[in-house]
Amino acid sequence: MKPHIICHMIASLDGSLHPSRYTASPDGTRAEWSSLYEHIHNDFAGDGWIVGRVTMAEMSKAGAHPPADAGKVDRPYHVAQTGTGSYAVALDPSGKLHFSKPDIGGDHVVVLLGHDVADSHLAELAADGVSYIVAETADMDLGRMLEVLNREFAIRRLLLEGGAGINGSFFAAGLVDELSLLVAPALDGRAANQGFVEFGESGLAGKMQLSLKSCEALAHGLVHLRYAVG
Known part of the structure; x- marks a missing residue:
């Protein structure tokens, strides 16, 4: 059984994920929008959150430091800690993330890795107290890893808060149960602006259906939309 997945995002009116590029709003600041986003994140009372490699790299900020002797490593998964209260999950197919400690802000780290990741990288994660799950097939079966x-x-409940690529992969695989979208009263406007979900040239047409659950106007011009995904 997989966790209940809620994709929780904040975006401009034209779908941008980068508040630093938004137009200004007379009714709020980026910090206030971020605070409301985190407040709703906490209200969901998830057991963890998941992001992609690029987002996690901004938080982990460590370099490679494999142990001199990798020795025997656990596959397909290694459980370093349980019962920690909350988990920070990262999708890292190529094994490029490194950590200097086993948690992000107190949330224990679990890394989802590709089938061909080197034993030396697994040994490094284990030595740092990080948990991991290795794909058992060449194509990462996200459902089985969940x-x-x-x-x-x-x-039991996991908040998907990644970039467009990881979000698109989860939506296309039919793994998302709910979409929680905060829409900020701002625009990005760049031609290269990418929305909060993307799945290559084929898009997501016909792969899912959204049903509106609620629409709520919040402070500072934000609108909170919640959709059931089916």
Whole structure:
């Protein structure tokens, strides 16, 4: 059984994920929008959150430091800690993330890795107290990896807060149960602006259906939209 997945995002009216590029708003600041986003994140009372490699790299900020002797490593998963209260999950197919400690802001780190990741990288993660799950097939089966998160770490509700690529992968695989979208009263306007979900040239047409659950006007011009995904 997989966790209940809520994709929780904030975006401009034209879909941008980068508040630093938004137009200004007379009714709010980027800091206030971020604070409301985090408040709703906490209200969801998730057991963890998941992001992609690029987003996690901004938080982990560590370099490679593999142990001199990798020795025997655990596959397909290694559980360093359980019962930590909350988990920071990262999707890192190529094994490029490194950590100097086993948590992000107190949330224990679990990394989802590709099938061909080197034993030396797994040994590094284990030595740093980080948990991991390695794909058992060449194509990462996200559904099966989510089942491991549920079974081994008791993650029942997971907040998907990644970039467009990871969000698109989860939507296309039919793994998202709900979309929580905060729309900021701002525009990006760049020709290269990318929305909060993307899945290559084929897009997501016909792959899912959204049903509006609620629409709420919040402070500072934000609108909170919630959709069931089916």
